[in-house]
Amino acid sequence: MPRRSFREWAADLAYIWFACLVGGFFFLATYTDPAASDETAPVRLEAAVWLILVAATIGLRRRRPVLLAVLCQAGAIMATGGLGFAAMAVLNVAVRRSWRVSLPLASSHVLLVGTLWWLVGEGEPGVWEGVVTIALLHTTLVAVGLLVRSQRQLVLAAQERARQAEEGQRLRVEEARHHERERLAREMHDVLAHRISLLAVHAGALEYRGNLPEEEARMAQVIRQCAHDALEDLREVIGMLREDPAENGERPQPALTDLPGLIEQSRQAGTRVTLEERVPDPPSIPARIGRHAYRIVQEGLTNARKHAPGTHVRVTVTAVPGDGLTIEVANPLPVGGVPAALPGAGAGLIGLRERVGIVGGRLEHGRTPDGDFRLRAWLPLPR
Structure with a gap:
């Protein structure tokens, strides 16, 4: 059985308090000090019925509202103070069940209690007024309960429509x-x-x-x-x-261990490349970090071929366990200025910045004081 929240306990206590208030009103309105030898018997009966109904309310109000209403009706027949719990039980049924259940239940309660009152108190003053009061009270509580139920259903329907609209929008996107x-x-x-x-x-x-x-x-x-x-x-x-x-993750992706093959491919294309790899254990580098490092070196070599053909490219990869992986691609700027940009120039660096930012890294690129162009990236490694 799930634990009750503070809100549920507060609602139960408010429910019981109001039931005791209504029941106490009926008890005080009808109680007279009998001339019997045991004058405390009615009070003891009222107390016993109230304790039983309080326990039943806590256990059954949400799970078995109709059963609780039937028990409260029986308590109202045995003790006048039980009328408060019976009335609140009718309200609870009206809130949690349809009018097809709450209306017959309220009608049977009014008919049963009213008939008993009429038979037991026939000829006594105030009996008719009491029956009318019970009928009006139950009618009002059923109306309030049905109104609350209707409002809850409207809210739930609106929430469901909003959820469906959001889901539909997501599917369209x-x-x-x-x-x-x-x-x-x-x-x-x-x-x-x-x-x-x-x-x-x-x-x-x-x-x-x-x-x-x-x-x-x-x-x-x-x-x-x-x-x-x-x-x-x-x-x-x-x-x-x-x-x-x-x-997409199921497809094989390049790793840090594939860097020598990339360097050799660039050499075969005519680029002079030097690779300095300071990584104690390349296979231990996470696949995601290794893939990004490969793409950074690949973009650096591509930029060198585009903008500084024939120059010597230096690639340095340094790993500090628990800190990060540093990738640096540097080459001298061409003599006589930078050649005209080839198609796609600049777009690769933007993509690299986005790629590095995804893993929380940093990217720097630009001219160095000694006349080189340097592309430098730092990618974090797990501790």
Whole structure:
């Protein structure tokens, strides 16, 4: 049985207090000191009935309101003070059950108690007024209970409509996002995949020409391989766009241990790269941090090829256990100024800043006093 909250206890106490107040009114209005030998018998009966009804109220008011009303009716027949609990039990039923239950219950209570009062007190003054008072009290309580029930149902219906509207809005947003991802995937497939495929085909044809010098054949091989890798990356991105985002983590992602392969690929493309890795245990780096580090180095090498071709690129990766992973990509600025920006320049750094910010890291980039361009990122490591 779940524990009662403070609010539930307060409601029960208020309910019992009001029932005792009404019951006390009826008891004092009808009590007369009998001439019997035991003058305290009516008081003892009233006290016993009240204690029983208080216990029943605490245990049954929410779970068994109709049963509580029947018990209170029996208590009202045995003791006048039980009328207060019977009246509040009728109110409780009207609040928690439909009028098809509360109206017959209230009517039976009024009819039963009124008949007994009429038979027992026939000829005595005030009997008729008491019966009318009970009938008016029960009518009022049933009306109040039905009104409270109606208000609660209106509030619940409004909350349900709001929940359904919110859920509908969420589904519409997800559907719109899904359609937009599908559109982007189609555009990327139709435009980028086609052109990269043509690039790979022409590079492959150039590679296998018999009269091509060895150096140019090697460069054609690098171009073909890079185009092939770009197609694979593009297919992966398109697949991520078309699939449920929750399933994207299942695809293999680059890790920190893949950095040597990335550096070697850049060397084959003609870039002079030096890698200095100060990581005690690369496989122990979390996959998410390693993936971000890989992408940062990849973007740094791409920027160096775009804006400073032919320069020497220095890549340094340093891990401090319990603190963070520092990635630094530096290269001299080209003599004679920075060349014209290639398509997509700047967008990669913005993406890196967002990527680093997701994990709570920092990103810096710009000219250094010694004339280099430096891209530096810090990613936190778990303690």
